[in-house]
Each structure stands twice: as C-alpha cells, then as structure tokens.
Amino acid sequence: MGAEREAARLRPSYLIRVMPAKGVLVAVTADAIVAGGGVIGTAIAWRAAMAGLGVILVDPEQGDAASLVAAGMLAPVSEALFGEGALLRVNLLAVARFGSFAAELEEVTGHPVGLRREGTLAIAYDAGDYAALMRLTAFRRSAGLDAEELDSRACRKLESFLTPDVHGGVLFAGDWSVDNRRYAAALREAAADAKVLLVRDRVTEVLIRDGQARGVRLADGGEIGSARVVVAAGSASGAVAGLPAQLRAAVRPVKGQLLRLRHPAGLPPVLTHTIRATVRGIDVYLVPRADGEVIVGATQEERGPDRTVTAGAVHDLLHDAMSVLPVTSELILAETCAGLRPGTPDNGPIVGGFSVGGLLLATGHYRNGILMSPVTADAVVACLTGQPPAPEWAPFTPGRFVVEGLAGEKGSR
C-alpha cells in the first residue's frame, strides 16, 4: 500500500500515526489530507505544513494536472471581464500576493520560477477588435487598473516582430507571467522539504460521519483518516464521492489545448511582453519565457474529460498566432498538449468549507489556477487553523452551490 510505504518515512515530530489494523490494512492518519497535487493542492499542502500541520498529499502523479498545460499568465487585469467584479477583486488580491509567495518559494528551493514583469500587450487586429478592446479598457480603468493605449506604431516599437496590420493595442503593465512548470516543480520540492507526505494514489471518496469529515478512501482500496480534508482535485473534483451532488455537478472540465514553441538557433527572441491578441473576434495569446520558449494558447472546449490534441485546434492556434506575429512560423513546434481546467457555472472558484465539518474545497479555478494558488493556500490554511479567510473569498464559498438539507449524499458513511 502506497500510504504505508510513505508513512514509514515520517518523523515523530509530525502528527501522523501508523496504527496496526486487521489483515494487511494499515490505518494512517494525518492532521490534514489534501486530495490533488496540482498547483492548488500542492500550495495548500506546503503552506499547511509550514503552519505546523502534518499533511498527506494524495495525487496519482499521472502528469495530467491542468497546471502543467497552462501558460502561466498572472493577468488580473486583462482577464477581468464585465460583470466579474468579485472575481477581479480576488485576482487583484492574488497578484498582490504572488510576488512574495514566489520569492519565498525561490528562496526555499533555490530554483527560479521564471517570473516576468514586462506586462501584457493587448493587440486589436482590426477596427472591430479595437472597439471591443476600448470598451474593456474603459471598464478596467473604472476598476482602478492601469492601461496605456498604443497605436500600431507604438505597439511595434514594443514588439518589433508584430505584423504591421495591427490596428492598435493597450499595455497592461500590471500583468506578470510565471513559468508554470518551474513553478509547479518548485512547489512540489517545497512541499517535500516541509515534510508533506506524498501518497501516489487517487482519492475516490471523502469519508463523512455525523456531519464531520473522517478521512478519505483511495483508489487502491486503502483509507487515510483525518478530521480535515481538502478536495483540490481540479476538474476531477466532481468524481470524488461523499461531496454533495450539487457541488460535484458544479465542477466540469473545460478542455484547453496549447503549443510550446522554441527558438531555432540564431533567431533572436521574438517577444518580450505577453501578447493577448484579438484577431477578428478570435482570442490568442503568446507568452514568452526567459529560456526562449513561447507558449501559444489556448482553446476553450466543452468536450468532457477528453484530453486529445486535435488537428483543428493546432491549426487554429498556429494560424491566429502567425496572423499577429508572422515570425511564429519560423519557431520550432516543440510540444502540443491539452489540459482540463476546472470550470464552474459562475466562472468563480470554490474555496472554503460548508456544512460538513472539516471538509474544505479548493477547486473551480478555471483559467486562474496558477495566479490564485498562493491566495487559495492562504485562505484554506486560515480555515484549517481556525482563522477567517480574506473577505474577498466570501462570494466563492462552496455554500453557494449547496441547498441546505441536501448537503450529504447517501452512501457516505
């Protein structure tokens, strides 16, 4: 049993006990269990361990985390849409926190996570795209956000490889980006250093008795006991039994396909800023990395749990990228990949507890999982340690999807 092997490594200073049981089963308990080892779950596990809890992180480690497919844009500004003011406030909290969180992560692990602070250059291809960009810019300014309008020539002064056909653009200097894979790897390392125990398995059910979380059941049949369980399983959160049916139904996978390009030898860097372009109403982004990688993304597809890379999506991404940055055609196509974002009915995350004692959720981050991972960890650790989370989270509790009286599911014990 994976848990047993892992438990054998623990040190007595942590509140995890191996208890002999009948037959081959060994009961393991921890102060807290986190189900899901993407950036959300791993960040929570790390911070909870730093707060003094003995934490077991359960993840099958199949490399299918949506965070490995992300572009790593930290874009509270250019992601903010009309009618999503509450989400914008969480995103602003998130970007304000990201710098210190990343700095601590880099200090603890010694590995840079590839933060870039050049900002996002939003590009409008034609006059219609520009009119839409201007409406969005006015809204963002009304929310107190910084935005600088640029004509076509000024855009190309910032990014010389842009097509001259660009109508105009806006520089959002408040946006950053991070290398999502370096960031995820650093989080895993920091969590391991903080003595988080990793169990390579999948949580199939949260065990609940008398309205209180008691632990989790694993796909291999074992159980881990804990009075605190955090479900951070991304788009797979809905597959976890024991959660109220309404909560399970609230999370759905939204497929995203993206491309990882590289510079061939001899070609100077083709980009400095993150580019978000609207080309005749179609959105595409290009995110440069310090190591010469350029991420092009991303589709948003309602296709259930399908993670295949399709010819049509790759074509469209390349076509749109080449239409704003023609030199893209000269880049090496190093990787095509697809991930499943956890979407929700109101596009907002689901963070915090509800009527089941000790059971917390941290999922539904949709397109903002990387950005929100530090503040989500802060909020969940606050809940775990009896503190109030930041007030920005109030609109995003699980309770908004749970009608009282239906919170429990039959079959959970």
Add this chain to the structure above:
Amino acid sequence: MGAEREAARLRPSYLIRVMPAKGVLVAVTADAIVAGGGVIGTAIAWRAAMAGLGVILVDPEQGDAASLVAAGMLAPVSEALFGEGALLRVNLLAVARFGSFAAELEEVTGHPVGLRREGTLAIAYDAGDYAALMRLTAFRRSAGLDAEELDSRACRKLESFLTPDVHGGVLFAGDWSVDNRRYAAALREAAADAKVLLVRDRVTEVLIRDGQARGVRLADGGEIGSARVVVAAGSASGAVAGLPAQLRAAVRPVKGQLLRLRHPAGLPPVLTHTIRATVRGIDVYLVPRADGEVIVGATQEERGPDRTVTAGAVHDLLHDAMSVLPVTSELILAETCAGLRPGTPDNGPIVGGFSVGGLLLATGHYRNGILMSPVTADAVVACLTGQPPAPEWAPFTPGRFVVEGLAGEKGSR
C-alpha cells in the same frame, strides 16, 4: 567496441572471421559491409545474406532514417513528372516487384506490412489545378499508365468526406501504399533472421587501397575489413570519406515534415484511397493506414541537415489537408516529425558501382526510397554476386557524377 560484441554472436557457417589484433582493436571482416540501416540498406543486407553472403550492417540506429518519416506511397504513376521517363521506368519496375517482395517479407517474419491497393485519387481544387492535373494525366497515359477522370461528384462518391469545393480528380488505380514503419521493422527482423550482423556505429570512411575497397572505418575508431562495401547512408552518404568528392557533393538532404493523425473514438474511417491534392498550386497528400492512422505530408525544404519541426510547416500541412478534407480538423494530431531525404541533382537515385573495385552506392532515392527498396536490393545483390542489374538502372549509376581521373580522394588509403 560494438563490432567485437556483435562479432561474438556469429555462427561458423557464415563467412565472417574475428581476427585478434594489437591492443584492444579487433579486426572483423565480412563478405560485404552495408553502411546505413534505413530501408535501402536493410533490404540490401537481407537480400545479400539470402544470396549466401556474410553481411555486416552498420547503422547508429538513432531513429533518424528518412524511411521512418515517409508516408509509404508506392506511386510510380502519380509521382511521374515530365522529362523523368528513365525514373518512371525504374519506378514501374519497382512497383511490379514490390508485391512479391512484400509477400516474402510477410511470410518470413509473420508480420503484415500494411499494403493497400485502393489506388491514388488525385484531386484538383480549382480550375487551374485541374488544368495542370489534366496535362499530367495526358503525359502519364502516353506512358501507358492507367488513369480515370472523375468529376467532383464522382470524387466524393469514392471519398465522402472530401470538400464539395473540389473541381475534379483522377483515379490512378496502379498506386499502392505500405505502412513504412511496419515495413522497416519487418526488414530489420528479416535481416536479423538471415544472420545479418548489426553493428551499432556509423561508417565515417570507406577504406580504399589500389583502387579496391578494403573495408570501412567506424566513428568509434574501429575498422571492419571487406572487399565489398555498399554505401546506403541516405542523405548522410555525402559525409562518408573515401568516396569521390563529386559523388559526395551529389547527395544533399531535402527536409520533409509530415504529420501522423489518428481517428478519435467513434469516428468512422475518413479515407479509403491515398489523396494527392493540389490546392491552388500547393500539393498535399493524405495516406490512410489500415489501423486508422492518416499521414499528411510533406514539405520539401532545402535547409541542410536541420530536422526540427516548425510551426509554419505544421500549420501549412494542416491548412492544406483541411481545405480538401475538412474533417481532418477532428482527427487527433498524434505526431509531428521531420526527415531528410537524399536528393540528387537529377532527382534520380545513385545505384551500382564505378571505378573503385567492390565499392557500390545505393543512395539518392529522394522521395522514392520505400518504393525502390526491393529493386535496389536486387540490383545491388546482382552487382555483389557478379550478375548484371536490370537494364532500367543504366541511367542511374554513380559514374554519371564521377569524372575519371578524379575518382579517388586524397587522404583515403
């Protein structure tokens, strides 16, 4: 030393001798050495071993053979161009031989190589494309080849997923295709079964003394002795020292990028015939495999030995394929790859001997390596055993590139 390890496996019934030498070097000799383990070299090694020769095949096995990137079209007809009558005659010889060769290969190994005999449907997208196709069709008919003109509706009756925008087409029933990777794997297995010794190394030089081949030098510094050496190193043949400079200069790499697509679950086969389409003057082909794979190719790029997959090539291949077969967008993009075809100044292969005794070439097959591999093996084995090769090969000897008196290179011994 790789050769030593391989030689230890040999059986006494084969004409290969291990001879102790000074220091760590062990001299190995064979009846014949084949430099290069693509489909050409492996077919030659197999047939030479079947003819009773002790054969050492030298190949670094880095998976970079152009034959692994090919689409496997066996298309003497639709590949025939104006002014290439001699090449057409070799191609016709090749396709006539392919069936019995493949049947023997399948019988020996027990593995099907994925021969398909549905023919090629040549598609013209617009009226200009159609006029060009008609000129080519007239030429091919004048060469005695079978061709059936089809209007747009008849094309879609054969292939229902074709775009209705197709202007018209021609069915070339004489074209076949083979699964190039299954074919290459079967050749390797047949060669091994025939006791061909594989040395995992690279031939850097053909050793020549007194106008006669004496063996080869390997990249690891070892040597193998033989009075018969066949250089079948594809686009890398020009890197083999000892060959006349004019011959080395006659072979250049022509980069080809192609895509391997797969059907998603639930989608019926989208193609039955090989499609060769001309879309506003741009050529693209789609080759279906029995196992649901569809190959889309291929670029032809003069970029030296560069084997990177570029964003622009993938975009263009997908765009052209989708413009004739829109359902392509629904297929899974399983693999993108690039290979280096061995091109020559006259687009013809280089097969046979010249003024250096025992030194044969089998390279320069450009886009027809899979198709020509059986007849190339026949021709080379004829030369190795003192028989005359088929008369169709007369225009394609190495001698056409070698001015007498300059056949040797300084520095060879």
